[in-house]
Amino acid sequence: MQSPSVVDFLYTPSHPLNTKNLNKRVILDMIRFSTNGVSRADLARQMDLTRAAITTIVNDLIEADLVRETETDLDTASSGGRRPIHLEINPQHSKILGVDMAVTHLSLLLADFSAHVISDVELPFDIKNNPQECLQEVDRQARRLLERAGLTFQDIIAAAVAVPGPVVNSFGGVSAPPIMPGWDGIPIRDILSAQWNIPVVIGNDADFGALGEWAYGAGRGEQNLAYIKVGSGIGAGLLLDGHIYVGSTGCAGEIGHTTIQENGPVCSCGSQGCLEALAGGNAIAQRAKEAVRAGKRTLLSNISPSAGITARDVAEAARLGDLVAQQIITSAGSYLGIAIASLVNVFNPSLVVVGGGVAQVGDLLLNPVRQTVHERSLRPAAQALRISTAVLGRRSTGIGSVVQAINLALDQLTER
Ligand SMILES: [Zn+2]
Structure with missing residues (x-):
């Protein structure tokens, strides 16, 4: 039987699971990710196991406080007045910490065991600062978030931290991401795990975005999806045949560094004309500054030079109808479309989810993306494709961390 989950993508059990434990794990995922609830009969049918076998495993899970029974309101008439008993993850089993360490902001989410967010916080952050200082800030903000909820790290069973670069699992850090200077070789996972005394997993922000949208967002039930995170950097998380694909050294999906213009602007990676250098948050802000300097009529000229124009300002001005800002966003969308068309031709996904800070502007960005992808990808690939904004908005990566x-x-x- 094929596992319906993406659980194997970053974590390998220290020893092979026996069949019963493997079945337990699969059943837990079927319960977690079902949209309309799942009964013992559904599990027996979908897993091709006897009711007795399912009952034994489910009883174990209920005894371990991982799963609980719930009565549904659905279908009471057809079942003769008896409400079908469904199974759900016990949200009170323990608490979870999800962290999205982005280039210019830091998000922390405190969630229950069924991935519902209890409280969260988003703060300005600069990943180009000294890594030790950055990790101290993550620690400080995490403790503050827990304290506000009346909790300590003893209440947290596990944490996940998203980072904007390729992740090397052997040492739990990043390998030379251009956008994170100074972080190469820092064992992020082990530092935080030792500080918090809980298991920690780290992952790439776009991979976690894909996971979040697959689990609870635009990608529910999809087997082949790409999540494109458009922030200061641009990255893609690839879910292929139901599994997150990270490549041989964690670099899969680094779409921001594909060449769009042979002799284009210099990128943070040292190359020229990369997608990120044309359509990333920094590039968008740069184009806006040039427009202001050139004396164009735009709301952006009201922003004081000391505050500095950000991509978020450009998105906001575009939403308010500012033509200069709209033109910058449209042009970024066309560049994105060129790169996404190539990705569609290579991987043939059924869904591309565009997320990250810049994508919050919605169709202003998505329409030029759709048009360019339509023009530049093979027809059978384009016909099977939907392009949508992230249902979880700015939280795709944070929710993916929680998952x-x-x-x-x-x-x-x-x-165990
Ligand atoms: Zn580059």
Whole structure:
């Protein structure tokens, strides 16, 4: 039987699971990610196991406080007045911390065990600062978030941290991402795990975005999707045949560094004409500054030079109808479309989700993306494709972190 989950993508159990534990793990995922609830009969049917086998495993899970029964309001007439008993993850089992460490902001989410966010916070952040200082800030803000909820790290079973670069799992850090100077070789996972005394997993921000949108957003039920994170950097998370694909050294999906213009602007990676140098948040802000300097009529000229124009300002001005800002966003959308068309021709996904800060402007960015992808990708690939904004908005990566931290906790709980 093929596992319906993406649990194996960043974490390998320390020893092979026996069949019963593997079935437990699969059942837990079927319960977690079902949209309309799942009964013991559904599980027996979908897993091709006997009711007795399912009952034994489910009883174990209920005894371990991982799963609980719930009565549904659905279908009471056809079942003769008896409400079908569905199974759900016990949200009170334990708490989860998800962290999205982005280039210019830091988001922390405190969630229950069914991935519902209890409270969250987003703050300005500069990943180009000294890594030790950045990790101290993450630690400080995490403790503050827990304290506000009356909790400590003893209440947290696992945490996941998203970073904007290729992740090397052997040491739990990043490998030379151009946008994170100074972070090469820093064991982020082990530093935080030691400070918090809990298991921590780290992952790429676009991969976690894909996971979040697949689990609870625009990509539910999809087997082949790409999540494109458009922020200061641009990255893609690839879910292929139901599994997150990270490549041989974690660099899969670094779409921001594909060449769009042979002799285009210099990119943070040292190359020229990369997608990121044309359509990333910094490039968008740069184009806006040039327009103001050239004396164009735009709302952006009201922003004081000391505050500095950001991509978010450009998106906001575009939403308010500012033509100069709209033109900058449209041109970024066309560049994105060129790169996404190539990705569509290579991977043939059924869904591309565009997320990240810049994507919050919606169709102003998405329409030129759709048009360019339509023009430049093969017809059978384009016909099978939907391009949508992230349902989870700015939180795709943060929710994906929560999902992956729960994956880690469940892997460890079912290994015992
Ligand atoms: Zn580049």
